[in-house]
Amino acid sequence: MASLPTVVALLVLVLLGALGALGAILYRLLYGSRARLRRRVQQVVGGRTGPRGIMQPRRRTLQRLKSTDEGQRWAFDLRAQLRQAGLRMEVRHFMGICAGLATTTWLVAWMVSAPTLVQPIAAAIIGFGLPKMVVGMRAKRRIGRFTAVFSDALDIVVRGMRSGLPLGECINIIGHEMPDPLGAEFRLIAEGQKLGLSLQESLERAVERTPTPDFRYFAIVLAIQKQTGGNLAETLAKLSDLLRQRKRMRDKIKAYSSEATASAGIIGSLPIVVGLLLTLVARDYVAILFTTDTGHLLVAVGLLLMGCGVMVMRKMINFDF
Structure with a gap:
C-alpha cells in the first residue's frame, strides 16, 4: 500500500495536470484567432452574427426579459458585468475558472487538514466570492475612468x-x-x-x-x-x-465623506489588529479558538458578523450621486 506522502504527491500532480489542461483549453477559447474575430464581431453587433443579426432592428432588453426564465437572468447580469469590467470572456469560461479555483482551494484545505467546516467556506469564498469581487472592482474602476x-x-x-x-x-x-x-x-x-x-x-x-x-x-x-x-x-x-x-x-x-470612510476603515480593521496583537502577546490564550471545535465555530460566527458589519458600514458611507 502506498504511503500517505506518495498519495498526496500523486494528487498534486493530477491536480496540476488538470489545471494545465483547463488553462490550455481556456487560452484557445479566449485568445485563439477565430475566437478573437468572433468576439470582436459580437462586441459590435451585440452577440449576433450574420446578416439578420447585423441588420435586424431589435428591442433587446424588453424581449429578452420576457423570454428568459428567472433562473437564467443571473447569467445575463454576470455577462453584463464582465463587459463592464472590460473582460473578453463568456459566462461559461468565467464559471469554469471559478469552479477550478474552488476545487483547488478545497483540495489544498483538505491536504493541510483544515477543519471540515472551514473547507467548503474557504472554497466558496476564494472560488466564487473573490473572482466576483475582482470583476466588480474592475468594472467600477473602468466606469470611473470612462466618466472622468x-x-x-x-x-x-x-x-x-x-x-x-x-x-x-x-x-x-x-x-x-x-x-x-x-x-x-x-x-x-x-x-x-x-x-x-x-x-x-x-x-x-x-x-x-x-x-x-x-x-x-x-x-x-x-x-x-x-x-x-x-x-x-x-x-x-x-x-x-x-x-x-x-x-x-x-x-x-x-x-465631505472622507472622514466617515476613514472611520469605517479603522473600525473594520480593529478586530483583526486586536486579534493579531493578542496572538503575539498571549498565544496560548488565543490558541483555543483554533484548536477546538467550539473555537472554530466562534471564529466562523465572528467572521460572519464582522462581514455583516463591514457591509452595513459600506452601505452607510457609499453615496449614490
Whole structure:
C-alpha cells in the first residue's frame, strides 16, 4: 500500500495536470484567432452574427426579459458585468475558472487538514466570492475612468460639429484620440455603423457595456435630436457643462465623506489588529479558538458578523450621486 506522502504527491500532480489542461483549453477559447474575430464581431453587433443579426432592428432588453426564465437572468447580469469590467470572456469560461479555483482551494484545505467546516467556506469564498469581487472592482474602476474624460469627449464633438464635421466623423475621432476605455467604446460605435447598425442601436449596445448616467444622457440627447431636429452642438455643449457640474458635486461629496470612510476603515480593521496583537502577546490564550471545535465555530460566527458589519458600514458611507 502506498504511503500517505506518495498519495498526496500523486494528487498534486493530477491536480496540476488538470489545471494545465483547463488553462490550455481556456487560452484557445479566449485568445485563439477565430475566437478573437468572433468576439470582436459580437462586441459590435451585440452577440449576433450574420446578416439578420447585423441588420435586424431589435428591442433587446424588453424581449429578452420576457423570454428568459428567472433562473437564467443571473447569467445575463454576470455577462453584463464582465463587459463592464472590460473582460473578453463568456459566462461559461468565467464559471469554469471559478469552479477550478474552488476545487483547488478545497483540495489544498483538505491536504493541510483544515477543519471540515472551514473547507467548503474557504472554497466558496476564494472560488466564487473573490473572482466576483475582482470583476466588480474592475468594472467600477473602468466606469470611473470612462466618466472622468467623458466631458472632454463631448467637447470634441461640439467643436467638430461647429467646424462642419458630421457626427459620425466626430465619433471616429474620439475613438482614435481619447484613451481607453472611452476610446474603445467609441471605436465600437463607429465599427457598428460600418457594419450596418444605426447610430441609435450602436449607442444602445454601448450603454449596456458602460451603463453610466452620463453616457445615457448622451444617448438620449442624440435620440431626441434625431426625432425633433435642432442645434445638436449647442445641446451637447449644455450637456457637457451639466456633466462637469455633476463631477464637481461628486468630488465635493467625496471630500465631505472622507472622514466617515476613514472611520469605517479603522473600525473594520480593529478586530483583526486586536486579534493579531493578542496572538503575539498571549498565544496560548488565543490558541483555543483554533484548536477546538467550539473555537472554530466562534471564529466562523465572528467572521460572519464582522462581514455583516463591514457591509452595513459600506452601505452607510457609499453615496449614490
